[in-house]
Amino acid sequence: MKKNYQDKGVDLFWLDEAEPEYTVYDFDNYRYQNGTNLQVGNTYPVGYSKAIYDGQKASGKTDIINLVRCAWAGSQKYGALVWSGDIDSSFQSLRNQLAIGLNMGIAGIPWWTTDIGGFHGGVDDNDDFRELVTRWFEFATFCPVMRMHGDREPHTEPLSNEGGGKMPSGGATEPWAYGETVYSIMQKYMRLRDNLKDYIRVQMKNAHEKGTPVIRPLFYNFSQDDDAWNVEDEFLFGDSILVAPVLYEKSEQRLVYLPEGDDWVNVFTGDLVSGGQTIPVKTPIEQIPVFVRQVDWSHLEKAFESLN
CATH class of the missing domain: 2.60.40.1180 (Golgi alpha-mannosidase II)
Structure with missing residues (x-):
């Protein structure tokens, strides 16, 4: 990572899958040096973030932060900005995010975010999804970190028949992808987020220095x-x-x-x-x-x- 990314100017990483992901959810069936996954699996994401953090720190980096898909108690010591994973695009999922974010903060991990609109199942031109992504965007304006992401439908066609070009890509998820009405609403909340920078900076400082969610x-x-x-x-x-x-x-x-x-x-x-x-x-x-x-x-x- 240092040779191929950091040395070429990358200052932070989207570390993604930190659980790790399993093909069979029989947690006693996976073995690590310290024990079975059933015994030690929750410490895996802490070590995962720590490994990257330690490398960055050893190379002289300061104020380290990385976007990561999973965390556990103590992950915040290693610059873990956690998002809630590849979640469903639904109002039930939105309700879950509120509970998750509040529990994360109380557990001592203040840097938290979601995929606005959810990751799976959103269709750009569907009116029901446009309502969901609008409500989610409004909620995300007041989250620690505000970010758009998701595997939108319909997918684009592959660019070629070779290498990575063989893979299709998800549909657009920029704010202007959901029609003029939604875009105009999102613009207002983006401006609000920008207007609140000084206020947010104080809250982030409190989180950094005192652990205040x-x-x-x-x-x-x-x-x-x-x-x-x-x-x-x-x-x-x-x-x-x-x-x-x-x-x-x-x-x-x-x-x-x-x-x-x-x-x-x-x-x-x-x-x-x-x-x-x-x-x-x-x-x-x-x-x-x-x-x-x-x-x-x-x-x-x-x-x-x-x-x-």
């Missing part, structure tokens, strides 16, 4: 609020922003719980809402419910102007 359950900041412990379909993006992703298809509104102890500003309407209550919030396709603590609104208001 970039995304976290409501109870992380509002542990004295008993109701906050029961909310599993919302999260905090940093210290100031509450996000309630749209997790079901054809949703026109959803209920949002606002933690007690703060007043909250609806970023789309500017309405001020007292905490400690659940309220209905409209969810047209271009809006994901987002609230900002009133005490921080003056610092963040300008960033959210791109949504209106």
Whole structure:
């Protein structure tokens, strides 16, 4: 890797398959020096990231980070930016991602991301998928890392009959691949992400220095609020922003719980809402419910102007 990539200018790696992937899921049937996969398999991705990290560090690299498909406790020490793998393109999968991301953060691995829209099954010109990828894009705007990826349909034709050219490629997955309506929505959220750079930089610094999750359950900041412990379909993006992703298809509104102890500003309407209550919030396709603590609104208001 050093000879063929790093020495030619590659600073970080997409390490991909770190589990490793098995042909037979009989975990007692695979043997390593330290024991069977059933005994030691979960430590494999830690050693996988460590091996690359150690090589990069020995060659003088600093601030090391690599995109990797699997992790375990301690992987964060070795620059592991983890994504959730080759997941299904469905709203059920989107709901799973929220749970996965929050658990990863609480487990001490703050650098986490997903394939926006899922990896398997998305069809570029299908209206149902366009709804899904839009909702997923809105959610991903408030994830630690925001990235597009996926094996879209229909596949392209192979480029040749030789070598790698024999392999077809997935369809386009750039934001403009899903029609003008979707593209215009995604542009707004890309601008928002860019506008939030200073805010995100602070959250990333806290994650690096103190292990503070970039995304976290409501109870992380509002542990004295008993109701906050029961909310599993919302999260905090940093210290100031509450996000309630749209997790079901054809949703026109959803209920949002606002933690007690703060007043909250609806970023789309500017309405001020007292905490400690659940309220209905409209969810047209271009809006994901987002609230900002009133005490921080003056610092963040300008960033959210791109949504209106």
